[in-house]
Amino acid sequence: xxxxxxxxxxxxxxxxxxxxxxxxxxxxxxxxxxxxxxxxxxxxxxxxxxxxxxxxxxxxxxxxxxxxxxxxxxxxxxxxxxxxxxxxxxxxxxxxxxxxxxxxxxxxxxxxx
Amino acid sequence: xxxxxxxxxxxxxxxxxxxxxxxxxxxxxxxxxxxxxxxxxxxxxxxxxxxxxxxxxxxxxxxxxxxxxxxxxxxxxxxxxxxxxxxxxxxxxxxxxxxxxxxxxxxxxxxxxxx
Numbered sequence: 001x002x003x004x005x006x007x008x009x010x011x012x013x014x015x016x017x018x019x020x021x022x023x024x025x026x027x028x029x030x031x032x033x034x035x036x037x038x039x040x041x042x043x044x045x046x047x048x049x050x051x052x053x054x055x056x057x058x059x060x061x062x063x064x065x066x067x068x069x070x071x072x073x074x075x076x077x078x079x080x081x082x083x084x085x086x087x088x089x090x091x092x093x094x095x096x097x098x099x100x101x102x103x104x105x106x107x108x109x110x111x112x113x
Numbered sequence: 114x115x116x117x118x119x120x121x122x123x124x125x126x127x128x129x130x131x132x133x134x135x136x137x138x139x140x141x142x143x144x145x146x147x148x149x150x151x152x153x154x155x156x157x158x159x160x161x162x163x164x165x166x167x168x169x170x171x172x173x174x175x176x177x178x179x180x181x182x183x184x185x186x187x188x189x190x191x192x193x194x195x196x197x198x199x200x201x202x203x204x205x206x207x208x209x210x211x212x213x214x215x216x217x218x219x220x221x222x223x224x225x226x227x228x
Binding site: 034036042043044045046049059060091093095100101102104105106107109 | 114145147154155156157158159162202208214215216217218219220221
């Protein structure tokens, strides 16, 4: 199957700093990627849809100025958590569609101290 | 937007027995219904999916049924094994020739297989 890779897999940062997470489609081009957030023992919640070459579409309740998304190429989307706070600690997962099937990255666990 | 309800939240079955997880969706335009298995700390893995032009799909011990009229779909696992223990998520979205919308997930079912 198609491969979607995320980096870093784990990151710990201090409150107030910014963290960037990368999502790459390794063997296909993805014009659209999706970012999800998953709190412990909860479901995946769609945060935003990342579109190559245009602005991301954010779900209701997700602050676009806090969660900056850039999809500058057909194989890379980045999510930057700006001015991170402890409540932003979560598992962030990206996905990309290929041939009608969605492929997920490994996920990035963010811990904000 | 789409709303997906999933039941039960926890399901414990004896090894070898069958397990059934049920989901309902609200948006009649949804036409793609995947099921994912997620182990702790790992990415969701697609185990089976069904599209709205089909009522049932089977892959070895796993089957999914879809009732478009009632807007519900179910996952059936037969002859359960210890390695089936995980959290299972149903999801719904709209797929078209040009791509797919983001998935709306159910809240998940923690399946426990008792030896």
